[in-house]
Amino acid sequence: MQPYPHRFADPQLDKFDPLGRILVHDTFSAGLNGWIGLIGNYEDSLTKMLPVFRPMNQPMLSTAVGWDSGSHGAMSGPYAMKIATRPIKGAMNLALKRMTFRKLGRIQLEAYIAAKPEPSEATLSIEDLRSFGMFMDLQSRQYRGLPHLRFLNCLDGELKHTWQFKQQTADDNVVSSSARTRSLQHLYPHGWEDVPDGRQDTCYNELPTKMNWQYLKVGVDLRDMSFTSFQFNDREFDVSGMGVMRMEPWANLDCMLNIGFFVETDSDKRSFLFVDSVLLSGDF
Template identity: 50%
Template sequence: MDTETLVTALRRADPRLSRFNPLSRIYSHDEFLNGFCGWSQLVGNYEDTLDSMHPGYAQHLSPMLSTLGHWDAGSHGPLNDGHALKIATRPRRGAQNVALKRQTFREAGKIRFEAYFTFKPEACELQLSEADVRSVGFLFDLQSGDTASNPERVMPHLRFLNALDGEHIQKWQFKRDTAFRPIGDGTKTVTHYHLSPENWEDLPGGEQRLCYNEIPTKVNWTYLCFDFDLASMQALSFRCNDREFDLSGFESIHIPAMKNLWCMLNVCVFAETDTDKRAFLYMDSACISGDF
């Protein structure tokens, strides 16, 4: 048996890894039974005072570990035992929250992000409320290594626009534009709120109806997989459950490289509410892998 066949067999024999389809080397495999696994609050840049932080970032809260507790049956629980990572917005229409994992890459090759996720509004009404979550999504925040011939910072974004102003929409979108502004009186710190409502574009053929159960406390877990090439800084593929989407019309945010972010490989997940109640994004598990 060759090495590749043996590695594949070992992964498939492990029920926690066999649900994923990782590339040759696993960067991280996150389950939240014993902690946050490096996922933390996205804090905005500031200088001299916290009041200089962009209000988009100032609204963010720390992620939580959750058993998916609710009032009609106790706790739903994650896909497996233990806890899921919970990203909860504030109870204000349009509020967002983000969790991220900060790391760097050691070779500019192909990377893959896989996750099992679900989303719900806070179950504070005896109604399904399937259009109360505006969006959930993920992004990479990447920067070339310091020896790259044309270094840049690249941020592929994908969000599932579930609803807008009460209309149930259900489609994937991407973003290619953002705007920067300086912070304070110096030149060291700038900010940009790349999750602002502006400039989202529809992914061609990106309409998808996800499983959303019949009462406000039930959840069903959804699988996603996103491939990206760090050498060309291009998205390669994206699938959600049984659908693989055409990325020929997809583009990332491209901005000049920053002087202290070399080889950055950050991954973010986010949620947004469409009503004055909290939106919850839960992540049961995640796997980041690469070919190098």
């Protein structure tokens, strides 16, 4: 009889399907573990920051309080990481973890997440959430690559329920008087393309205060900055038609491995993305 994989000894790991080496395993009942909000690049003055980054704020630890049930809690403990937009239609917020890699190979990001509009009124509010998703910011000596995926739930009040990716190279701007510091506009709303056969009905539930934890898995090959896998709940998608934003390397970013999650609102109401736990693994 073959021995069980080591993750079976830990129920917190057994809910994931990692590659051979676990690089990150974060559960937010243990704190934010280095996850932080995105501060747009600038030099000389904060006014040099691009407008898309200015409304963003920091993630927080949350018990997901609701008016009818008290504290919902996370899937794996009392606290989840909560990413909240401002109450402005089209506003986005995100959280990321900044790391580096030690070898080119495949990586895989897995997470349990829940996306909801703020339950500020007794209506279902399903149209108030525009999108949620993940991104990476990676750099080898050959490429800078930015894999992006989002679930477009609703756009201008019309339900879409479609996964999308970005591969168009984003604009960049010099944001310093010395011309040494640049900022990349990869988070602006233009440039999204539909994932082939990417429509998916997800679990939203029947009340604005209810939450359902959902599974996300995304694989990327660092060698050519390409998608290797994509799964959400029970759906495994064909990644052969999905591209990655790829460009020449930037200065000062060798071996960069940043992972992140974001959420957007489609109304003048805050939208939330709760992250219960994250696992990043590699085949090296």
